Amino acid sequence: MTLLRASGITHFFGGLCAVTDFNLSLDRDELLGIIGPNGAGKTTLFNIITGVCRATRGSILFRDAEIVGKSPDRIVRMGIVRTFQNIRLFNELTVLDNIRVAHYGRVRYTPAEALLHAGRYREEERRIRRHSDELLALFRMGHLSGERAKNLPYGLQKRLEIARALATEPELLLLDEPAAGMNPREVDELMDFIRWTQREFGLTIILIEHQMRLVMGICRRIIALDFGATIADGTPQEIQTDPAVLEAYLGEKAVR
Amino acid sequence: MIYLIQQGLNALQLGSIYALIALGYTMVYGVLSLINFAHGDFFMVGAFLCFIVVTFMGIPFVPALLISMAGVAALGVAVERVAYKPLRSAPRVSAVITALGVGIFLENFTLALSPYPKHIPTIIANTSWSAGAVTVSSLQVVVVFLSVVLMLVLHFIVQHTKVGMAMRAISWDRNVAPLMGVPVNYVISVTFALGSGLGGAAGMMYAMAYPVIDPYMGIIVGWKAFISAVVGGIGNIRGAMVGGYILGGVEVLTTAFLPSTYRDFVSFSLLLVLLIFRPYGIYGRPRTEKV
Amino acid sequence: MGRAFLKKDLTGKERSQGRWVLPVFLVSGSVLSFAIPHFDLLDQYIQLILVYLGINIILALSLNLVNGYMGEFSVGHAGFMSAGAYIASFLTVKVFPAGALAWAFPAAVVAGGLGAGLLGLVVAIPSFRTRGDYLAIVTLAFVMIVKSALENIDSVGGARGFLGMDKLTTLPWTFFWTVATVWIIRNLIYSRYGRGVLSIREDEIASGLMGVNTRHVKLIAFVVSSFFAGVAGALFAHVLQFINPRMFDIIKSTDVLVMVYLGGIGSIAGSILGATAYTFLLEALRPLEIWRMVLMPLMLVLLMLFRPRGIMGLRELPWLEPAADRLSSPNGLNGLRNSRGANGFGGKRKDE
Numbered sequence: 070m071t072l073l074r075a076s077g078i079t080h081f082f083g084g085l086c087a088v089t090d091f092n093l094s095l096d097r098d099e100l101l102g103i104i105g106p107n108g109a110g111k112t113t114l115f116n117i118i119t120g121v122c123r124a125t126r127g128s129i130l131f132r133d134a135e136i137v138g139k140s141p142d143r144i145v146r147m148g149i150v151r152t153f154q155n156i157r158l159f160n161e162l163t164v165l166d167n168i169r170v171a172h173y174g175r176v177r178y179t180p181a182e183a184l185l186h187a188g189r190y191r192e193e194e195r196r197i198r199r200h201s202d203e204l205l206a207l208f209r210m211g212h213l214s215g216e217r218a219k220n221l222p223y224g225l226q227k228r229l230e231i232a233r234a235l236a237t238e239p240e241l242l243l244l245d246e247p248a249a250g251m252n253p254r255e256v257d258e259l260m261d262f263i264r265w266t267q268r269e270f271g272l273t274i275i276l277i278e279h280q281m282r283l284v285m286g287i288c289r290r291i292i293a294l295d296f297g298a299t300i301a302d303g304t305p306q307e308i309q310t311d312p313a314v315l316e317a318y319l320g321e322k323a324v325r
Numbered sequence: 326m327i328y329l330i331q332q333g334l335n336a337l338q339l340g341s342i343y344a345l346i347a348l349g350y351t352m353v354y355g356v357l358s359l360i361n362f363a364h365g366d367f368f369m370v371g372a373f374l375c376f377i378v379v380t381f382m383g384i385p386f387v388p389a390l391l392i393s394m395a396g397v398a399a400l401g402v403a404v405e406r407v408a409y410k411p412l413r414s415a416p417r418v419s420a421v422i423t424a425l426g427v428g429i430f431l432e433n434f435t436l437a438l439s440p441y442p443k444h445i446p447t448i449i450a451n452t453s454w455s456a457g458a459v460t461v462s463s464l465q466v467v468v469v470f471l472s473v474v475l476m477l478v479l480h481f482i483v484q485h486t487k488v489g490m491a492m493r494a495i496s497w498d499r500n501v502a503p504l505m506g507v508p509v510n511y512v513i514s515v516t517f518a519l520g521s522g523l524g525g526a527a528g529m530m531y532a533m534a535y536p537v538i539d540p541y542m543g544i545i546v547g548w549k550a551f552i553s554a555v556v557g558g559i560g561n562i563r564g565a566m567v568g569g570y571i572l573g574g575v576e577v578l579t580t581a582f583l584p585s586t587y588r589d590f591v592s593f594s595l596l597l598v599l600l601i602f603r604p605y606g607i608y609g610r611p612r613t614e615k616v
Numbered sequence: 617m618g619r620a621f622l623k624k625d626l627t628g629k630e631r632s633q634g635r636w637v638l639p640v641f642l643v644s645g646s647v648l649s650f651a652i653p654h655f656d657l658l659d660q661y662i663q664l665i666l667v668y669l670g671i672n673i674i675l676a677l678s679l680n681l682v683n684g685y686m687g688e689f690s691v692g693h694a695g696f697m698s699a700g701a702y703i704a705s706f707l708t709v710k711v712f713p714a715g716a717l718a719w720a721f722p723a724a725v726v727a728g729g730l731g732a733g734l735l736g737l738v739v740a741i742p743s744f745r746t747r748g749d750y751l752a753i754v755t756l757a758f759v760m761i762v763k764s765a766l767e768n769i770d771s772v773g774g775a776r777g778f779l780g781m782d783k784l785t786t787l788p789w790t791f792f793w794t795v796a797t798v799w800i801i802r803n804l805i806y807s808r809y810g811r812g813v814l815s816i817r818e819d820e821i822a823s824g825l826m827g828v829n830t831r832h833v834k835l836i837a838f839v840v841s842s843f844f845a846g847v848a849g850a851l852f853a854h855v856l857q858f859i860n861p862r863m864f865d866i867i868k869s870t871d872v873l874v875m876v877y878l879g880g881i882g883s884i885a886g887s888i889l890g891a892t893a894y895t896f897l898l899e900a901l902r903p904l905e906i907w908r909m910v911l912m913p914l915m916l917v918l919l920m921l922f923r924p925r926g927i928m929g930l931r932e933l934p935w936l937e938p939a940a941d942r943l944s945s946p947n948g949l950n951g952l953r954n955s956r957g958a959n960g961f962g963g964k965r966k967d968e
């Protein structure tokens with residue numbers, strides 16, 4: 070069953086065409102990898118899907134509803150969420166509050182109930198709190214609830230970012246270079262972690278990554294971009310032998 | 326028609342002063358992204374320095390101008406070193422609040438030393454020339470001429486000297502410039518010296534044009550000049566000049582046709598309208614954030 | 617203020633010990649607010665200072681919501697305050713029947729707040745587009761426009777000012793409105809909207825991408841903030857019994873900014889402390905005459921240099937937090953050091 074269908078997505082920054090005629094049909098429970106040299110337009114693609122920028126042309130249907138032109142928070146409520154290439158946590162907030170912020174779209178009480186702490190406020194807050202605590206416990210961060218996010222070490226910040234994304238109760242998770250800055254052992258752990266997360270939360274995942282070992286290891290399908298254009302779309306084996314991909318990476322990082 | 330020309334001259338005079346002050350705001354913003362809310366008070370200090378050297382020492386116009394400019398420039402550099410520099414890595418509002426504090430300090434300190442408004446004596450001979458029904462006073466000529474000269478000098482420094490290039494580099498990218506060997510502290514000091522010096526000159530000219538000065542005179546004039554800088558596109562030098570003359574023009578025109586109490590109302594409403602259509606001012610460029 | 621009072625250093629047990637503070641304070645405060653004027657327990661002058669203190673707390677806290685918690689930079693508080701002052705005064709002097717003052721005053725204060733809140737709605741809209749400096753400029757222009765508009769409205773006295781208000785702002789009313797402000801703003805902060813406000817300060821783009829409706833949150837924050845600025849203005853007008861547009865110029869906004877950043881951004885306790893310190897210092901230093909006005913900004917500059925976030929910046933007294941929000945388990949970096957997965961994602965595998 071198709072979860073996300075992008076057709077003819079094109080995006081210009083001034084005269085620069087960052088994404089050219091991108092097409093994708095993504096099924097539920099897929100784990101899709103996106104690769105490409107620096108500046109290929111991978112992050113821009115995520116920005117378009119999540120509503121940070123509006124595609125110059127094209128359409129994206131998520132569960133048959135158009136999302137191009139919708140605001141980021143609407144798109145999150147529909148079930149798409151992302152992490153960032155450079156960690157963007159709410160630094161001065163506690164770990165717990167980072168998770169609770171992400172519940173915003175799943176809470177049912179009105180501003181008036183919030184101002185008076187009345188009506189559904191109490192029961193909803195209790196529910197958010199329980200859900201956040203469970204999520205943190207599952208991510209083995211329960212003992213860190215009261216710590217400010219900026220005080221966590223890098224690895225835990227990355228983990229918190231994923232936990233925060235999951236707090237929005239998404240169906241589709243977009244990971245932007247989750248393995249950046251990790252050593253090979255950590256990458257192994259991350260691979261297991263991503264598989265585990267996908268199963269545990271019933272997610273469909275799109276993953277941008279430069280570390281070929283990770284992409285080739287866990288994705289069953291990979292799309293390669295170069296200068297905004299899709300140059301290949303296939304299984305890891307097909308991608309590894311694709312002449313266009315090899316050419317794009319020639320002189321770039323060698324395929325690891 | 327003649328009335329309009331006459332008002333146009335007034336607008337040029339007022340606009341020149343706004344433009345000079347606006348330059349100080351814009352230059353500091355360009356290199357530090359800091360709204361230097363004390364700048365209006367630097368302007369006031371310029372007026373008071375002028376008063377001191379002219380009244381007590383009887384110094385003539387040109388040296389008095391140079392002394393005012395140098396004094397305010399030194400003040401600007403000192404304030405930056407003592408109050409803003411330690412806050413460069415702190416949250417940005419801390420520096421803004423510090424600037425507000427410095428401004429209030431300067432106002433009240435001046436007030437403590439000089440409780441009553443002061444009257445500036447005539448500094449340059451007050452002659453006027455008439456062409457038909459239009460009169461031009463020597464004061465207007467001096468203010469406009471001098472402002473244009475100062476702006477040309479500034480333009481030369483920014484565009485054609487090494488330190489000017491460094492300024493532009495920092496304003497382009499504050500993080501990269503130091504890596505390229507730009508001496509940031511030195512450049513920031515020079516920026517403050519230039520911006521404050523121009524503010525000092527404006528203070529002196531304002532005092533000559535409107536000869537009663539008081540310690541709070543810098544607040545409203547300063548905020549208005551700041552608005553001119555915003556209208557032109559804050560951080561942009563050409564924008565500050567254009568913005569100053571626009572505001573001067575608007576103010577003079579409203580007082581020409583409406584009761585003078587409507588002046589601020591009209592000019593600030595126009596500003597808001599302009600900002601709605603051009604949020605980054607006339608010459609400003611939007612800063613986008615990468616995700 | 618000893619560090620032991622601050623949230624970060626408390627364990628769960630110490631936390632619950634402070635729970636009597638708030639009720640005791642509320643009861644004794646309201647009793648005193650009636651008793652003091654009734655039995656003349658304090659000098660008239662000190663009573664007046666207390667009223668100003670309440671007004672300043674309302675102003676500082678409501679501005680803190682936008683500037684401290686949300687991280688915007690609004691200088692518009694004087695404008696909202698004048699709207700509240702003029703609307704409420706106009707109502708009590710010219711509209712409400714003379715005999716009806718018992719209900720008329722609270723109604724006038726609320727109306728002043730609502731009027732200001734409506735203006736806040738208008739000012740919030742430009743804040744959607746960009747942040748920070750842009751909003752400072754818009755609110756600056758807003759203050760100037762309100763002031764010069766009032767100067768040109770003859771039915772409220774124009775530049776001469778407006779008078780005829782009775783001295784309706786009593787100590788009990790001041791206490792009531794101060795407590796109401798603290799309570800409601802605290803409630804807002806400890807709700808999903810408040811967490812939205814905080815996340816906007818931390819990273820607005822990430823906030824939207826985590827599902828926070830940033831426009832909605834900004835609207836609410838601005839409206840609540842300006843509502844209480846309007847309330848403060850209404851109270852102010854009815855203690856001074858005379859208002860004119862010049863009272864609400866940009867310098868008034870600056871005063872409030874000073875209180876907020878002195879006490880500390882993003883902290884209720886900070887705003888209360890900032891307003892209190894400001895109000896009392898200004899009075900205590902009165903013998904210095906004009907030099908106190910020199911000293912105050914100097915102290916602010918020094919404070920910013922040594923504590924750029926203000927005295928209580930981003931910290932809170934535990935008994936101001938709702939009980940449900942306090943963390944039940946002790947926390948801190950001790951736990952972190954023992955964490956197995958601290959350097960990566962290793963902790964997960966064993967769970968499968």
Ligand SMILES: Nc1ncnc2c1ncn2[C@@H]1O[C@H](COP(=O)(O)OP(=O)(O)OP(=O)(O)O)[C@@H](O)[C@H]1O
Pocket residue numbers: 082085087105106107108109110111112113114154613614615
């Ligand atoms: N906000 C923006 N304004 C202008 N150009 C942009 C903007 N964001 C990205 N670009 C340009 O668009 C192109 C694609 O950028 P993008 O960030 O999508 O690349 P990427 O594939 O994610 O690269 P990397 O692997 O380095 O993260 C680049 O040339 C980049 O400079």
Ligand SMILES: [Mg+2]
Pocket residue numbers: 111112113154
């Ligand atoms: Mg990228």
